[in-house]
Amino acid sequence: MNTKFLDKTYISNTYKRFDVVFTHGSGALLFDDQGKEYIDLSGGIAVNTFGINDEEWVAAVCAQAKKLQHVSNLYFTEPQTKLAEILCSRTGAKKVFFSNSGAEANECMIKAARKYSSVSGNTSNIITLKNSFHGRTITTLSATGQENYHKDFGPFLDGFFHAEANNFSDMETLVESAKPCGIMIELIQGEGGIYVLEKEYVKQLEALCKEKDILLMIDEVQTGNGRTGQLYAFQEYDINPDLVSTAKGLAGGLPMGATLMFEKAENVLGAGDHGSTFGGNPVAAAAAVSVLSRIDDRLLSDVKAKSRYIIDSLNNAEGVCEVSGLGLMLGILPSKAEAKDIVENCLKRGVLLLTAKDRIRLLPPLNIGMNHIKKAMAILKEELAK
Ligand SMILES: Cc1ncc(COP(=O)(O)O)c(C=O)c1O
Structure with missing residues (x-):
């Protein structure tokens, strides 16, 4: 009508x-x-x-929908484990947490980084970049460095600081004062106007994070899943992140977010620390398995x-x-x-x-x-x- x-x-x-x-x-x-x-x-x-x-995608979704559409994260399900194995083997990640959106995938990174501060001895502060976009929830808005998204929705969470992109000395100064547990960046700022971070700058950030035991968190919600000509854009930058978030294209049209946890961060979150009713839903996971298997x-x-x-x-x-x-x-x-x-x-x-x-x-x-x-x-x- x-x-x-x-x-x-x-x-x-x-x-x-x-x-x-x-x-x-x-x-x-x-x-x-x-x-x-x-x-x-x-x-x-x-x-x-x-x-x-897309024929293959539709077939994968329909086949799983006919078998099992949902059973909750209280039980094991095959599509979720298959997907986690593919993600880990193709990125070097050790563990994955599944959610439903980019904002949620970032929330999980933020929670993991904050909990890791008890290991590193850093504060629970997080530094992101000024022109960034990390989502619409209050936490991810707090992380977002573009002022126009903040209007009308404060107060925001304490502990988020924003550095100038592609300006390493600005980041160094901020790290000195904020002593953050994590630095979160998009390698290409999508909502920020397809603004590309320089390789040398990103390498410097990686070295700084290593030196100070700060978790390097890459928001690949938009850049991930083959979009940039690599499975994940961090592979183009030749860096070893500690946490990577992704969503959008992962399940090719169904809601699916994933937070990839690398060696330092793999065991930070324990039982009961985090959860999501629909996270890793079998139909979305089967769709993502099909999508990733074709990104060769x-x-x-x-x-x-x-x-x-x-x-x-x-x-x-x-x-x-x-x-x-x-x-x-x-x-x-x-x-x-x-x-x-x-x-x-x-x-x-x-x-x-x-x-x-x-x-x-x-x-x-x-x-x-x-x-x-x-x-x-x-x-x-x-x-x-x-
Ligand atoms: C880099 C980045 N992070 C996070 C998000 C938020 O994703 P979602 O809308 O799935 O919560 C977006 C959405 O555009 C994004 O581009």
Whole structure:
């Protein structure tokens, strides 16, 4: 029926939606209630790793739903253990905690880091970066370093400090005064405008954390699960983190968060310290097993090749000031029109894009075909040039 009317009447006003009702899709194509086709370069904000209605994904979800949809974390279940084993063997993590979202995966990192302070002798303070985004719960908002998300929701939790990204001396000074138990960073600040941390800076942070027994916590909610051309972006930076959070694309469209605990942090949380009713739900876990099993070397090199193609076709294009990002997590700073207007115009022409601050943001399904990339790029370039 009248979806837009019912939405406006009954759903909380928190989302400013585009004027379109989607009904179905296939791969990187979406269709609205008028039958219009769209090429999806947004991927449900980095969630639909293999697009819409992907045959293998649907089969994995349906097969598990027919067997066992939920039984609670009081019992062992196979999909959860399979997923944990895959995550550990492919990252070097020792243990995993499952939840349902990015914010929850970060909450778990924060709890683990705070508890670890009793081992390290540091305070329970945590340092994050000024332009960061870590979620919408009060704790993860406290961790988030962008002031605009804080307005109206204080008071926030004590013990969060924000350092300037890519400025090591600022971090050193803050570490000296705050004596934190953990430093939490996004390697590419997604909501912060596809702002990429420099490798040397991240290496310096890693060394500092090691020296002071501070846990290095990487928020890979958006950068994870093949998005940057590595399974996790920390692998591109060649660092050894202590905690990694991920969510979004992990289960390819079902709610799933994971906190990966490496050697120092593996036994910090004990029985009763943390929990989540739906965390590691068998259907979501089966979906994630299917997703991860397909993020192999071939797919990752395809992601890099598609990324190269997009960057090359946009670099020096009319109306483009800068292209940032890694893999299929890209930001375009337009020079002529505003990002939000270009996104709006592309939507009218059947191409779905996102914004991140003043940039156009691209987070397409990882298996998007070159035919769709080429068609979407042609439209985007025309709009950028206007
Ligand atoms: C880096 C990062 N961390 C955390 C979150 C919060 O994730 P969720 O909305 O699943 O709670 C997001 C969401 O955009 C994110 O990009």
